[in-house]
Structure formats: structure tokens, C-alpha cells
Amino acid sequence: MSKCHNLSNQCLIDKAQNEKIDLVWDRYEKMLPLCGFGEKGICCRICMKGPCRIDPFGNGPQEGICGANADTIVARNLVRMMAAGAASHASHGKEIAKTLLNVGRQTAKNYSIKDPEKLKAIAKNINIDIEGKDIHQIAREVAYESLMDYSRFEEDTCTWLTNTITKSRLEKLEGLGVALNNIESSVADIMSRTHLGTDADPINLLLAGMKTSLGDYTGMQISTHLSDVLFGTPEPVISTANLGVIKKDAVNIAVHGHNPLLSEIIVDVVDELNHEAIAAGATAGINIVGVCCTGNEVLLRRGIPMASNYLSQELTILTGALEAMVVDVQCIMPSLSKIASCYHTKMFTTMPEAKIPGATHLELHDEHALENARDIVRQSIEAFKRRDESKILIPEEKSNIIAGFSTESIVNLLSKIDSEKPLRPIIDNIVNGNIRGVVLFAGCNNVKVTQDYNFVHMAKKLLENNILILATGCGAGAFAKNSLMNSEATKEYAGESLKAVLTLLGKEAGLDVPLPPILHMGSCVDNSRGVDLAVALANELGVDLNQLPLVASAPEVMSEKAIAIGTWVTGLGVPVHIGLMPPVEGSPLVANVLTEGLKDVVDGYFIVEGDPLTAADKLTQVIEEKRAALNIPS
Ligand code: XCC
Structure with missing residues (x-):
């Protein structure tokens, strides 16, 4: 299995191997074969009589010690x-x-x-x-x-x-x-x-x-x-993404996690401390870069470049040019602090509920947030002086992106075309078939598949089918890194009618260029923006969410949060594609409820499909069925 769809990252994976540093992919291989009971969800360790395991082949126990099946x-x-x-x-x-x-x-x-x-x-x-x-x-x-x-x-x-x-x-x-x-x-x-x-x-x-x-x-x-x-509510902003955003001549500080409470303040203090970084020899000053959803938060609001989504987070340190990794909560690999210790990189934890052995804990408090941020930046400048030049390897690749598509910013853009009914241009183009439908990509990376591969390949096929894409979380990170969030991507990948719409909308909204074919709506929590937009469209059309030609997809689903998100999306009536089976196969009943039974109860349901191109076909088919049910042109 190749580890990473993004070729630029491969040189760092090789570097880690030479330096005998284990990365997520190595730890995964050492874990194989994975526990089949766990994978199927039939291991119970809720009490201490067990753990109990149900035999999936029917030969051994079919009930736990307490009788739970x-x-x-x-x-x-x-x-x-x-x-x-x-x-x-x-x-x-x-x-x-x-x-x-x-x-x-x-x-x-x-x-x-x-x-x-x-x-x-x-x-x-x-x-x-x-x-x-x-x-x-x-x-x-x-x-x-x-x-x-x-x-x-x-x-x-x-x-x-x-x-x-x-x-x-x-x-x-x-x-x-x-x-x-x-x-x-x-x-x-x-x-x-x-x-x-x-x-x-x-x-x-x-x-x-x-x-x-x-x-x-x-x-x-x-x-x-x-x-x-x-x-601040995000507005369209131009930035860059991928490991190439790390600068050789700068004090590089990565902000990672989810909550923008500290990262926003760190961005605030950059200007006042820049001269200290330059005095320390970093001619490019201080360079803040984002990882995971904290990265998405500061990208959307401040234009901060995005270095990595989930799976390649360790590689930011492997560049040898990262002075500090500042984390808050969720999706932070504990391995970061060990890898940081092989380099000059300072690792900071900032939230009381998220400490990591080996990291410096500098707790964020409302009243001291500015001092906390200055302290972190100054310690990063000190770390810059300890860099080992012989260990630096920064991949060149980075992609241009346009991000910042909050619901409000989309409505603002469109109101330049129709100030009375700003959503009309989108609705009209969905109704006349220029845009066949919308897919909201969310969710994580999973080490079980080549990083970003499913996202990129599904998206290209859907765009070709004139389906507009919204994206959040590490899905958005995958598209940003792989040059799918800029106007060139519209020219290259969008089907003819979608391309025409995005070009016209970009022009009429006062941008000189086509809108990107994948709109970056933010972090995982910003899936709420996707719902807001869908609710506005549904209300305007006088239908419910389940009737819209709208599907969600998490092709590299991984975290517990992703399971919760997928479930509520189905509850809102929207079908959800996932690229990996959650741990439910041990119960055909539960698996069946998720993929079939839910439909009768809440209209939404899960579609499990690992192959990205087949998945794109299935989602296209669902969208076409929704169009037919709405009686809009086929
Ligand atoms: Fe975490 Fe939000 Fe998943 Fe990425 S996408 S791996 S949850 S950072 Ni939300």
C-alpha cells in the first residue's frame, strides 16, 4: 500500500525511515493483523466478568457472560x-x-x-x-x-x-x-x-x-x-496549502487541534514579535501554519496557510524546520511529542484536558491569553536558534487555494447577482440541471487507505458529473493540498455546465476568476455551515432536507466524532457515504439498520463503499433519483 497520495510527502516518509523514526503508517503495520473481534464490534469490555467476545462464525459463544448477544x-x-x-x-x-x-x-x-x-x-x-x-x-x-x-x-x-x-x-x-x-x-x-x-x-x-x-x-x-x-465570520480568502508552506527562513509555528481560542491570539501577536524573530536570524519572520481543524479555523478567518491534515501531521516536524507544535484538543497524535524530541521542535499543550507526556504544558486562560501566546512565540524563536540545518528537508509543493466560504459569505457573493433572493442563482442552476446536485465532503483521514486518495478521486469524478462540492475538516485539507480549491481546478475538472456556472458566478459576483469547484467551509464543527446552506435552500424551495439532491461523504472516516456526525446527518434526512465500515459487522441487524432501516425512520441512511469511483457513481445515482423525485429535469 502506498502511504500517501501526496507525492511531496513521500520524501519525508523516507527521511523518517532513515532516521529510524516510526510514523503512523509504521505503527499501523506493526499492529497488523488487527483484532477481528474489535473490527466487527463484538468485543465487550463493559464489565470485569469478561472481556467477552462473540464468535462471528457461529461456532463459539454467541452470548457474553451476562447474556448480551x-x-x-x-x-x-x-x-x-x-x-x-x-x-x-x-x-x-x-x-x-x-x-x-x-x-x-x-x-x-x-x-x-x-x-x-x-x-x-x-x-x-x-x-x-x-x-x-x-x-x-x-x-x-x-x-x-x-x-x-x-x-x-x-x-x-x-x-x-x-x-x-x-x-x-x-x-x-x-x-x-x-x-x-x-x-x-x-x-x-x-x-x-x-x-x-x-x-x-x-x-x-x-x-x-x-x-x-x-x-x-x-x-x-x-x-x-x-x-x-x-x-469574525469567514469571507473568501486566498492562501496556500501543503508542507511547502513551511518556510526555511522563518520561525515556523504550527497550530493544531480544533479550538481557535489560543490560535487566534497567536496570530494576533505575530506582528508585534516579528522583529524578535528577524533579530534571531529568521529573515522571513514568524510563519504560522495550520494542522487539522485549528488550521482550518485560522485559514478561513485569517488566511493562515494549511500545512497538513490529520494523517501527515507528524511530517510537519520531520521537515526539521518547525520550531513549535502548539496543540489544543482532539486529533493530536501523542507521537508528536516523541518525534519533536528528535528535533529542536518545542511541543506545547494548552488545554487542561489535553496534556501529552513530553510536551510543555502552557495552559490557556482567558485573562492571560495574550501573555500565553507571546510566551509560546518567544520560546519558538529561542528554538529557532537550536535548529540543525543538516536535518532540514521541506518539500516544495504547495497549492493555491480560495477558502472562507461561510454561508454568509456565499450569500453575500450571490447577493451581488440577486440582492432580493441571493440563493436564486444556485437554485435556478440546480433546477435547470447545470448543477446536478451537491456533495458535502467531511471527515477524517484513515491510515487504512492511502491518504487523501479517496477524496481526490471521488471529487474529480463528481465534478465531471457537474456536481458541486462543499468540504470541511480533513476532507477540505485533502482538497486544499491537492490543488482542487482554486479556479484552475474549475477549468480542469468541472463538467461543462458546472464550469460555466462557476465562471459566471465568479464574474457576476465581482471576482475576476471562476469560483473554485470545491468550497472550503471550514473545520469539522463547520459542518453546521453546510446544514445552514442546505436548510436555506430547502426553505427557499419549500421542501425538506431529505428531498434535496444532496449527499454527504466521509470516504476516509476514522474518529468517533465522524461517527456522530454521520449519524446526525442521516437524522437530518441526508444519505451519508462512508468509505470504511464502522465496527458493526458483527451484528447484521445493526449493520442493516444503518444502511437500510434508518431510511424508513429518518430518510437518511449510510452507504458503505470503499472504492472511490464506484462511490462517486453511487452518489451521482442518489442525486439523480432525488432530482427525479422532485420532478426537475433529468
Ligand atoms: Fe480529526 Fe477535525 Fe477527523 Fe480531521 S476530520 S481527523 S475528526 S481533524 Ni473532522
Whole structure:
């Protein structure tokens, strides 16, 4: 298996081998063969009578020691994954909401309200009266209302779920009893019902999984939109992506993880400390680069170049030119600190819940955020002086990208064409068939497939079929690195009618160039932006989300968060393609519910297909079926 679709990365993989440094691909190979019980989801270690394993071939035990069968075990394991995903996204949103509350109280002096108009729009959307209130009071009230979604004990549905989806979808979810009132209690509920001897009914468990996954969605909405209030709503921005963004003559600092609370401030202090870096011999000054979703956050809002998505994160250090790896939460390989110790690279952890042995822990606090950021940058400048020139190898490749496609920025662009009904140009082109439909690519990289390969090959085929693509998370990272997020990609890969639309829209919206064929909407939590756009389109068309020619795809699905996201997307009525089977094959019943049964309940369902070209064909077919059902031209 080749490890990495991106050839530029290969030289660093070879370098690691020469230096006897194990990377994710080496550790994977050492792990083979993977445990078949774990892969199928039929290993239960929920109590200490076991662990128990169900024999998938039917010869050995078919029940655990307590009597739980494969269906119960698989469902319990799966919904625990969803709860972990929901907890991650929810705690991200909670940190942002707490910061907004402190800004409203005027106690977080290092943060401010960068987009007051968005704050007012949110307040209006969640039914907060803003008449006669100053901006700090509005911030406090919006933050309180958002934090209620973490603490409500009445049975009312979460505010950020109620106000962000179509009315008919909300009714459907409420009817099923999965429209939650409290994100954190939905997670606690999963932990309690999957405890030994509680819920053994796989369907009941899966419904609870859907509920907590909708908590994941609610947390994402809060994360995205309150981050926009604090740090600005993204506008189209030009930048670059891939390891070539690391500069030989700069103090290079990577920001990695998910939460923009510290990375934004680090970007803020670059200008004031640049001269110190130059004085230390870094003629190009300080160069901040992004990894994973923190990278996506600062790319969209600040134009910071993107060095890597998930799977190649270790290679940023292998360049020998990275002075610091600054991490917050989620998707950070613990191996980074060990690899950093082979180089001059400083590794900083910044969040109390995410410490890594070997890293320097410099905890972020609201009131000291600026000092924290300056400290990190100054220590990085010191590290620059310890560089070993003989170890430097920076691949040249980097791609030009246009990012920053928030729902608001898309609407702003389109309103230059039709100020009354800005979504009309998109709707008209979907209806007349110039754009056949939309695929939202999300999700991770998985070491089980060649990095980025599935994303790139699926996308090229879908674009050829005149399907517009939206992207977030490491999917967006894959496209950015592989030159699929710029105007040249539109010329090269979009089918004729899609190309014509993107060229015309780019021109009429006042850009000199075609819009990129894949719109970068942000980090994983910004899947909420994709929903916002879909909800706006559905409302404009007078249909529900399940009727839109829209499909989601996570071809290299990996994390528990991705399982939660995929599940709520199906709950919103949208089919979800995944390129790898989650650990459910040990229960044909559960596997069948996910790929078939869900359809009858929530309209959405999972499509499992490992081959990218076949997957593209299947998604195209789903889109064409949705068009036919809507009675729009074939
Ligand atoms: Fe993590 Fe968000 Fe997955 Fe990438 S895509 S590997 S979750 S960084 Ni969300």
C-alpha cells in the first residue's frame, strides 16, 4: 500500500525511515493483523466478568457472560462512540460559549466581539429581544441561552437544534423522541444505559445514539456561530496549502487541534514579535501554519496557510524546520511529542484536558491569553536558534487555494447577482440541471487507505458529473493540498455546465476568476455551515432536507466524532457515504439498520463503499433519483 497520495510527502516518509523514526503508517503495520473481534464490534469490555467476545462464525459463544448477544454488544459499542464524538464537539462549543459570556461580562480582556452584526442575527434567530440592549448584554444573553443547551432540565428541545433545521425535520425528530433537550445529559444517558445490565435492546440503544448525535450537531452549531461572533465570520480568502508552506527562513509555528481560542491570539501577536524573530536570524519572520481543524479555523478567518491534515501531521516536524507544535484538543497524535524530541521542535499543550507526556504544558486562560501566546512565540524563536540545518528537508509543493466560504459569505457573493433572493442563482442552476446536485465532503483521514486518495478521486469524478462540492475538516485539507480549491481546478475538472456556472458566478459576483469547484467551509464543527446552506435552500424551495439532491461523504472516516456526525446527518434526512465500515459487522441487524432501516425512520441512511469511483457513481445515482423525485429535469 502506498502511504500517501501526496507525492511531496513521500520524501519525508523516507527521511523518517532513515532516521529510524516510526510514523503512523509504521505503527499501523506493526499492529497488523488487527483484532477481528474489535473490527466487527463484538468485543465487550463493559464489565470485569469478561472481556467477552462473540464468535462471528457461529461456532463459539454467541452470548457474553451476562447474556448480551452480538446485537446488543455492537449497538452499545457504537452508541458509546457517538457519545464520545458528541462530548468532544459539545465541549468545544461550551468553551467558546463560556468565552463569549466572559466577553459579555467584560472579564475576558483578550477577546472581543468581532462580528456584532452576526451576534444580533443569532439573538434574533434564537428569539432574544435585542431592543435597547447594548452589545455586551446581548452577548451575555446569547451565551446563557447557548449554555442552556448544556444544562436544561425541562423537556424543551435544545435552542440550537430548534432554530437551525427545517420545521418539518424538527417535527419528525421530536416525534421520534430524539430531539434532545440537553447535550450533556444525552451523553450521560448513553454512558448510563450502556452500563452493565441496563439497555439491551439494540434499536432502543440506536435511537439514543441518534439523540446524542443530534447533541453533537447542536454543539457544532454553537461552536461555529459563536466563534464567528468572537473571531469574525469567514469571507473568501486566498492562501496556500501543503508542507511547502513551511518556510526555511522563518520561525515556523504550527497550530493544531480544533479550538481557535489560543490560535487566534497567536496570530494576533505575530506582528508585534516579528522583529524578535528577524533579530534571531529568521529573515522571513514568524510563519504560522495550520494542522487539522485549528488550521482550518485560522485559514478561513485569517488566511493562515494549511500545512497538513490529520494523517501527515507528524511530517510537519520531520521537515526539521518547525520550531513549535502548539496543540489544543482532539486529533493530536501523542507521537508528536516523541518525534519533536528528535528535533529542536518545542511541543506545547494548552488545554487542561489535553496534556501529552513530553510536551510543555502552557495552559490557556482567558485573562492571560495574550501573555500565553507571546510566551509560546518567544520560546519558538529561542528554538529557532537550536535548529540543525543538516536535518532540514521541506518539500516544495504547495497549492493555491480560495477558502472562507461561510454561508454568509456565499450569500453575500450571490447577493451581488440577486440582492432580493441571493440563493436564486444556485437554485435556478440546480433546477435547470447545470448543477446536478451537491456533495458535502467531511471527515477524517484513515491510515487504512492511502491518504487523501479517496477524496481526490471521488471529487474529480463528481465534478465531471457537474456536481458541486462543499468540504470541511480533513476532507477540505485533502482538497486544499491537492490543488482542487482554486479556479484552475474549475477549468480542469468541472463538467461543462458546472464550469460555466462557476465562471459566471465568479464574474457576476465581482471576482475576476471562476469560483473554485470545491468550497472550503471550514473545520469539522463547520459542518453546521453546510446544514445552514442546505436548510436555506430547502426553505427557499419549500421542501425538506431529505428531498434535496444532496449527499454527504466521509470516504476516509476514522474518529468517533465522524461517527456522530454521520449519524446526525442521516437524522437530518441526508444519505451519508462512508468509505470504511464502522465496527458493526458483527451484528447484521445493526449493520442493516444503518444502511437500510434508518431510511424508513429518518430518510437518511449510510452507504458503505470503499472504492472511490464506484462511490462517486453511487452518489451521482442518489442525486439523480432525488432530482427525479422532485420532478426537475433529468
Ligand atoms: Fe480529526 Fe477535525 Fe477527523 Fe480531521 S476530520 S481527523 S475528526 S481533524 Ni473532522
